[in-house]
Each structure stands twice: as structure tokens, then as C-alpha cells.
Amino acid sequence: MTLIENLLNALTPLNLVLAIGGVVAGTVVGALPGLTATMAVAVLTPLTFTMAPDSAMIALGAIYTGAIYGGCYSAILVNTPGTPSAIATTFDGFPMAKRGDGDLALTLANLASVCGGLVGALGLLLLAPPLAEVALAFGPVEYFWLAMLGLTLVAGLSRGSLVKGLIGCAIGLLISMVGTAVVGGDARYTFGTPLLLGGINIVVALIGLFCVPVLIDLVATPDEHLQVSDEVRGYRLREALGIAWARRWNLLRSSVIGTVIGILPAAGGAIASLIAYGEARRSSRTPELFGKGAPDGIIASESANNATVGGGFIPTLTLGIPGTPADAIILGALLVHGVRTGPNLFSEQSAIVYTFMFGLILSTVLMLPIGLVLGRYAYKSIIAVPKTVLAPAIALLTIVGTYAIHNSIGEVWLMLALGVLGWVLNRADVPPAPIVLGVVLGPIAEQGFVQAWLIGNATQNVAGMFFGRPISLAIIAAVLLVLLYPLLSRRRPRGSEAE
């Protein structure tokens, strides 16, 4: 079959309907806090078992890409990432919505997601085999340094005092250590309860730390949830396109970062968007605006997280190693369909693979109109609903969403406890962002460090392990650049500053 035939196959009426339905279903599920992209794929996978393999793959790809995108709705409108991938979207998305630019923020997120999704999908279509090597070149020590690079963002996420940001980050790192350690198998900070043995789920922490403080403020202050301007402004698409075009380098850079980090089996959308956000902030001429509603922040986060979709499929399809947890589910679904991924997939079943890739590009393009309409609807509902209804509705969603993760009422209590902790810390000027940074990056930093140490020790070359590998050195250079950049740029006159 030629590529054109594969493209036409992706465009059959049935596949088109599946792509549209998948994007809509994924976006809605992704928008609900607690229901992650992984869960959207898991829940909707059984529906695909009655379909032909290529249709099933198109539906699953559409659901996945829609869910990663949908996470931005609740991130922007209620300061709660709908999926972990949307964590960094809250940093500037919610401040924008708060000041009355929620519609613009949603349209920007849509454009960035579509752009990121396309870069990731094109990477998958054109460069999958060479890019898959990235997944293999990344060893434990590279993951460790990548986590360190992510942690440097703490300075940007602190509100005023760096010390308080570091305190928040340390609390997050401690939260990430709860449960059975991967290396060593010790039960840490579990206080003898089975509930904590599996660790504190990232989504439980997200809902507690982000959403509960918003809820408390919603009922404790007389202000409106979001400011609304009286004029009817539609989608503000032209304005958003202008903003995005002016930030095209950020868009491109974040999409590439997202694609590459999506390839790494132990990283994912959350880390991709955080790293892209950090890079956007570092290279910006106005880093002080980040966290206060800078469009650059939304663009970086949303383009990076949707780029991980295509990126994640690269090792999944070429190596048989899932790039993200959602990819693992899709991989399993393919096995049930009798499609074996891995080294032989491209040669033996290339028709299915290329149909799927075109389907993924199609779904990503469809996300543009679907996302704009759904986003408009979400925005209108949030601003139209009075606070007396909004607060209990969100409260109910947080509880249902938390319960849905493992059907565990214990985790609901855990979420509420973390929420109260988050609110108290927020009052003390320790915002949730650095805490969550620690929660997300803690396991990667710890496992990478211990694994690298074990391997380095076994080969009696610990120093060479940490400081002697080319990719590590490049990441270390990036870490140093981030840490020293403020000092360097202060000394130079503003005009000669290179991007």
C-alpha cells in the first residue's frame, strides 16, 4: 500500500467519525480533574475491541490527544490541572482567567496544543526510527540531571521569597517519597497503613493542593471567581493568532522539547510541560511576567504536553517500549487486536502504522474547531454559574474525581488533608506550584540517582557515571545556564542580550 492509500484509509467516514468522537470524549474526560489521559484511554479502550485494528488505533490516538488537551480547561478556569500534563498551564492560565482573559487563554491553549500535537505527530511520521534512539541513550544518570533541570524552575515558581519556594519544593519531595521505594523496597512514611503503601498518587496531590485552596477562597471571599468583561468577544481567535505568531520560537522550541521528552519512557507530559515552561521563562526578555498571566507560559506548557503524544508513540511503535503510561494501555490493546509492535511493526504491518499516524494528525487538526467550541462552552458555563452553585459543583467533582482513581475513600481523605495543608501553606506564601514540582520530579531524581550510583559503583566509576557522559554534560550545562543566567544577563547591557 502506498502512503497516499494509507492517508485515504485514515479519511474514511467511519474513521473520521471515530476521530471526532474520540477527540470530544477525550477532551471532556481530560477536563475533569482526577480523570487523567491515562484513565480516559483505559476507560474507553474496551469500546475499541469490536473495531478493526486501524480504526481502533485512530480512536485511541484521538482519545489520548484530546484528553491531554482537555486538561487545560480546568487548569485555566479553576486553577486545577485536569491531567498532570497541565500542571504548568495553571501557572499563567489561571491568572489570565482571573483578570478576565479566560477566553483568550483557552484559545491560546488550543492553538498551542494543536501546534505541539502536529510537531509531535510529524516527528513520529518522519523521524521515528532515529528519534527512538533517544529513548535508549537516556540512562539513569540522564534522568537524574533532567530532574535537576526541572527543579531549577523552583526559583521561577516562588512567590517573592526563594526560601519559601525551596521549602515548598522540599515538602513536595517528601510527599513523593511516601510509599514503597522502587529501589530497596522499603516502606517509607506509611505509618503502618496499607493506604500509603502505594505512595501518594500524583493526581490526589494535584487535586488537593490546587483545587481545595481555590474552593476555600471561593467561599471565603466575596469576589467573583473570575472577572468578566461585559462586551461579547467571541473566541478572540485573531488576537490569539497574533500572540502565538509573535511567540513562534517559543511555540516551536516547546513543541520540540515536548516531543523529545515524550520519547523518554520514564518521563511524560507533566515533566515535558514543566521543562518547556522553565526554558520559555529563561529565554524570555520579561521573565518577571511569568506566573502573573503571561501568554508565553500557556503556549510553552500546552504545546509541550501535546507534543508528548506523538513523541510517546515513537518508542511505543518502533521499540515496543511504551513512552507514557497511556501508550502502555494502547500497546496492550494492540496486542489484543493481534498487532505486535516493536522492531518488526514497520515492515510487517506498516499499513496500520501509517494509517494510525495520519489518523493522529487528523485528530490533532480536528482538535482546533472541536476545542474552540468546547472551550467556549466550558468558559460560558463557568462564568454563567453563580458561585453558590459553582463551589459545591467543583467540590463534588474533586471528591468523585479522587475516588475514581483507585475507588478508594481513603484517598479522598488524603486529598482533603493535602488540600488543607496546601491552603495553610498558600496563606504563608508557599504556593502549590513548587510543592507539585517536587512531587513530580522527586521519584525521577531519586531513582535516577540511586540507579546511576549502583551502576557507577559496580563499575567503580561513580564520578565518570555522573560527569562523564555527553548527554549528561549537556544537561548539566543547561542547569548551570539556568542558575547563572540571571547573574550574567544583569551584567550585560540590555541591547546585546542574545536569546
Added chain:
Amino acid sequence: MLKKIAFVAALAATAALASPVVAADYPERDVTYIIPFNAGGESDVTARLQDAPFRSLTGKGFVIQYQPGAGGAAAWSQLNGLSDDGYTIMGINLPHLFLQPMSGQVGYKTEDITVVNVFQLTPHALLVNADSPIKTLDDYIAAAKQAPGATTVAGTGSNTANQVAQETFDQAAGITTTYVPFTGTAATTAALLGNQVSAQWGFTTVAVEQADKVRMLGVALDERHPLFPDVPTFKEKGIDLVGGAHRGVAVPKGTPEETRQAISDIFTKINQDPAFKQKMDEGGYILLDLGYEDMDKFMSDLGAEYVAVGKALGLVK
């Protein structure tokens, strides 16, 4: 141990033929089948493939649900609180059911779980990268003897089947290697393919998926694996390591005896379905026929083995 398995399998086959169908009307409706892991894993794929023969045998289907968390413990600790009318069953994995309660408070004890059928095994396999200088099991042992501890071996998690294999093999072969735990099979396999480690303890399923990118040095079976006729068993090399990860189903403890038997008989029959069998064989799985009547002996024998392993791992004092 496989001889034991073969023996009980023969028993099971006889029993399945001889015993009158007690709960003849089971199942009268769809059966909820809880998988204690995320969708997409080996347990899920197996359950999905069991669904078709289950439908053709009984006219009813599975409603597959996922309850992941704490490596399966989140679901197993809830099992006995579920409805015990026979319409709720749960996937189980060994050695998880033995090792988890040894390592701490997981909310259940091994003997709390009523296993009615163990239907498959993925044997331990020692793998190296296809371009590794280590060509044979002898090379591997020689390399580890030459520089004790310098050979690094990736595996999934701590106190898991993979670490049990590493620990048991090293003791039997008289070598020392460094076990490096990773989260999940994906990260572990990526570490091997990227030459971050010298070898990997995994299962035959990994060797099937990765095909010519990896080389399997040995397999923990009594006889050679049909898909890998050139790969020796550890036993051939004088190393007593036979086993792997078992999968089966359990029911809440109040489930009536005849229903337990009926469920077990159905799973035994599913294993005989030619299409199902072919898919499992191709995937590197070994099908077992360990029915309800064999369970007490099977679980207590295997349990005794794992107490010894637990001591070696320092889980049991």
C-alpha cells in the same frame, strides 16, 4: 517443579473430565473480572483474550474492571469484601501474593486470598543486549566471577519476581551481581536496549517482544521453551532455578464451593481453546492447568519455596 505441575495438570484434566458439572447453571449472567493492574499489562491482555472463549463456552461475557494500586495490593486487600455470589472474580499474580505480605502491612495475608485456578506462567529469563560480548550463560557466569559485583542487572522493582530470580540464580551459581531496580518493564527493557546495564532479569514475554534486539541466555523451565529451542534451561547448566510469574483467578472467601469449582473448570477449558492457546504460545506464555482441587497443595508448596526466598532477600527474619 514443572514435573509437579505436569502431574497436577494431568490430575486436573482427569478431574475436569470425571467430575459431574455441579453448578450447571453457572454463569447465568456476565461475570465481573477485576484486574488489579492498569489496562494494557500482561494480566489485562490475557483477560481480554480469555473473554472470547469464555463467551463461546458459557454464552456470557466478562466485564473487565481495573483496580490498580500498590502493585496489586490495593485490589487484593479488598477482595474478601466483595460480593461472593461467584459473579465477581479477581486476577491474581504470584509471587506477588507471597512476597507482598512478607514485606509489610499490605492489608491482606497470603492465606486470605482464595485462589481457584492458576492458568499461566511467564518463566524467568536472563537477557542481554543482542550486541553484548556475553554470548552464553557460561560467559555470563565467568564475567561475574572475574569481577564480582561489576555485572549490573536490571529488573522491575525491589522484592519482586525479577529480584527473586537474580538472588536465586546468583546463589546457585555462586556469583555476585548488582541488581538495579527500575519502575516497570518499559523502563527496564529500555535500560537493557540502551546498554545502561549488562543484563536484565525479565520473562520470556520480553524476549518475544524484543525479538532479535536481545539475546536470551537461559530460561527457568524444566524443558526448553518451544519458541526458543536454542536457549538452554538453567537446569541444563546445573542451576536450580525453575519458575517465574504465575497468573490465575481468585474469588471472595464466601463464594460457595461448587461455584469455585465451576469457575476453575471454565478457566481450565479456556486454556484448551485452540485460538486462545495459539495467541498465548506466540506471546511466550506457558499455559498451566492448575484447577481448584490442586490449589491447596500448589500454594503451600510454592509458599514454602518463597519463605526460603524471603529469607534470602532479608524479608523474613
